[in-house]
Amino acid sequence: MPERSLDAGSAVPGSARPAVRTVTVLGAGSWGTTFAKILADAGRDVTMWARRPEVAAEIAGQHTNSAYLPGATLPDNLTATSDAAAALDGPDAVVLAVPSQSLRDNLGRWRELLPADTILVSLAKGVELGTLKRMSQVVGEIAGVADDSVVVVAGPNLAKEIAAGQPAAGVFACGDHERAVAVQEAAFTSYFRPYTNNDVVGSELAGACKNVVALSCGIAAGLGFGANTVATLITRGLAETARLGVKLGADPMTFAGLAGVGDMVATCASPLSRNRTFGERIGRGETIEQAQEAVGGQVAEGVMSCRSIRDLAHGAGVDMPITDAMYRVCHEGSDPVTVGAELLGREQKPERM
Numbered sequence: 001m002p003e004r005s006l007d008a009g010s011a012v013p014g015s016a017r018p019a020v021r022t023v024t025v026l027g028a029g030s031w032g033t034t035f036a037k038i039l040a041d042a043g044r045d046v047t048m049w050a051r052r053p054e055v056a057a058e059i060a061g062q063h064t065n066s067a068y069l070p071g072a073t074l075p076d077n078l079t080a081t082s083d084a085a086a087a088l089d090g091p092d093a094v095v096l097a098v099p100s101q102s103l104r105d106n107l108g109r110w111r112e113l114l115p116a117d118t119i120l121v122s123l124a125k126g127v128e129l130g131t132l133k134r135m136s137q138v139v140g141e142i143a144g145v146a147d148d149s150v151v152v153v154a155g156p157n158l159a160k161e162i163a164a165g166q167p168a169a170g171v172f173a174c175g176d177h178e179r180a181v182a183v184q185e186a187a188f189t190s191y192f193r194p195y196t197n198n199d200v201v202g203s204e205l206a207g208a209c210k211n212v213v214a215l216s217c218g219i220a221a222g223l224g225f226g227a228n229t230v231a232t233l234i235t236r237g238l239a240e241t242a243r244l245g246v247k248l249g250a251d252p253m254t255f256a257g258l259a260g261v262g263d264m265v266a267t268c269a270s271p272l273s274r275n276r277t278f279g280e281r282i283g284r285g286e287t288i289e290q291a292q293e294a295v296g297g298q299v300a301e302g303v304m305s306c307r308s309i310r311d312l313a314h315g316a317g318v319d320m321p322i323t324d325a326m327y328r329v330c331h332e333g334s335d336p337v338t339v340g341a342e343l344l345g346r347e348q349k350p351e352r353m
C-alpha cells in the first residue's frame with residue numbers, strides 16, 4: 001500500500017499549481033529506481049522506462065531491480081516497460097534519470113513523445129562535455145522549454161540508503177515555485193523530506209562539482225590519509241564550487257544547504273558513493289579502467305565532469321585547483337601523490353577571497 005493517498009497530489013483549488021498523480025521515470029539505474037520508489041510510496045502511479053527489456057520485466061513482474069538495487073522491494077503501484085512511447089502516454093511529470101553525458105541523446109529520442117505541459121524533472125548531476133551546459137539547459141534546448149521550468153533534484157541522496165528507507169532530505173530547485181511544490185508534494189514520504197528552492201544554477205553546479213571533490217576524497221582515503229585530509233578537501237572543494245557558482249549567478253547560500261554542504265559531505269564521506277569509490281581505487285594505485293570496474297558499470301559522473309567543470313571555470317576566469325587536479329589525474333595520467341603535493345604547496349592566501 002502506498003503511504004499517502006492520491007489526494008495529496010490534487011491541484012490546490014484556485015491556484016496555478018499543477019497536480020502530479022502519474023509519473024514516468026526514464027532510466028532504471030540506482031537513483032532512477034529509488035526516486036520512482038519514493039514517488040510510488042507517496043501514492044503516485046509510477047511507470048519506469050528501462051533500456052533493457054529484462055530489467056523492465058523484472059521491475060514489473062518481481063518488483064525488484066537486482067542489477068542496481070539488490071535487496072530492495074519496489075511497491076505494487078510502480079511498473080516498468082522498455083517501450084518509451086508506452087511509458088510516456090500522458091504522465092503529469094517525467095523524471096529524467098539517465099547519466100549526464102547521455103541525456104542529450106536519450107532526450108532527443110523521447111522529445112516527440114513528451115506530453116505537452118508535463119513537468120520535467122532532472123536527476124542528473126553533471127555538466128555536459130563540449131557545450132558546458134548544465135542539465136536543465138540541455139533539457140531546455142532539446143525539449144524546447146524554459147531552462148528554469150525544469151525541476152532539478154539535488155541533495156545528499158545516496159540511492160541505496162534511501163531505497164532501504166533510511167531518512168534523508170533533498171531539495172527541488174525550479175524557477176517556477178508552483179512546479180517545485182507540485183513535485184515536492186509528489187515525493188514526500190515518511191523517510192524522504194524534500195525542500196524547495198529557486199536557485200537552479202547553484203543547485204545544479206553544487207551537484208555536479210561535489211562528484212569531482214568526492215574523487216579527490218576517495219584518492220586521499222586510498223592513499224591512507226585520514227579525516228583531516230578529507231575534511232580539508234570537502235571544505236576547500238565547497239569553496240571552489242561556491243566561487244564558480246557565484247560567478248555564474250548562483251545564490252551563495254545554496255552552497256550552505258542540502259545541495260551544497262549536504263551532498264558534499266554525504267558523497268565525500270560514504271563508501272556507497274561511486275565517485276568516492278572510484279577515487280579510492282585510484283589512490284590505491286589502480287588504473288582508470290580498474291577503478292571503473294569497481295563501480296560495477298555504474299556512472300561515476302565526476303570523471304567526465306572534472307573536464308567540463310574545469311573548462312567552465314577557465315571560461316569564467318574562476319580558480320578551481322581541486323577540479324584541475326582531478327582533471328590531471330583522470331585525463332592526463334598525472335600521479336595522485338605529485339598532484340596532491342602541488343595542491344598543498346600552492347601560493348599561500350587568505351581563506352576567504
Ligand SMILES: NC(=O)C1=CN([C@@H]2O[C@H](COP(=O)(O)OP(=O)(O)OC[C@H]3O[C@@H](n4cnc5c(N)ncnc54)[C@H](O)[C@@H]3O)[C@@H](O)[C@H]2O)C=CC1
Nearest residue numbers: 027028029030031032098102123124125157158159298299
Ligand atoms: N545513485 C545515486 O545515489 C544518485 C545518483 N544521482 C545522479 O543521477 C543520475 C543517474 O544516476 P544513477 O541512476 O545512479 O545511474 P546508474 O549508472 O545507476 O544508471 C543509469 C541508467 O541510465 C540508463 N542509460 C540510458 N542511456 C545510457 C547511456 N548512454 N549510458 C549509460 N546509461 C544509460 C542505464 O541503462 C541505467 O538504467 C546521475 O547523473 C547521478 O549522478 C543523483 C543522486 C543520487
Ligand SMILES: O=C(CO)COP(=O)(O)O
Nearest residue numbers: 155156157158273274275
Ligand atoms: O549524488 C549522489 C548522492 O547524493 C550519489 O553519488 P555517487 O554518484 O558518487 O554514488
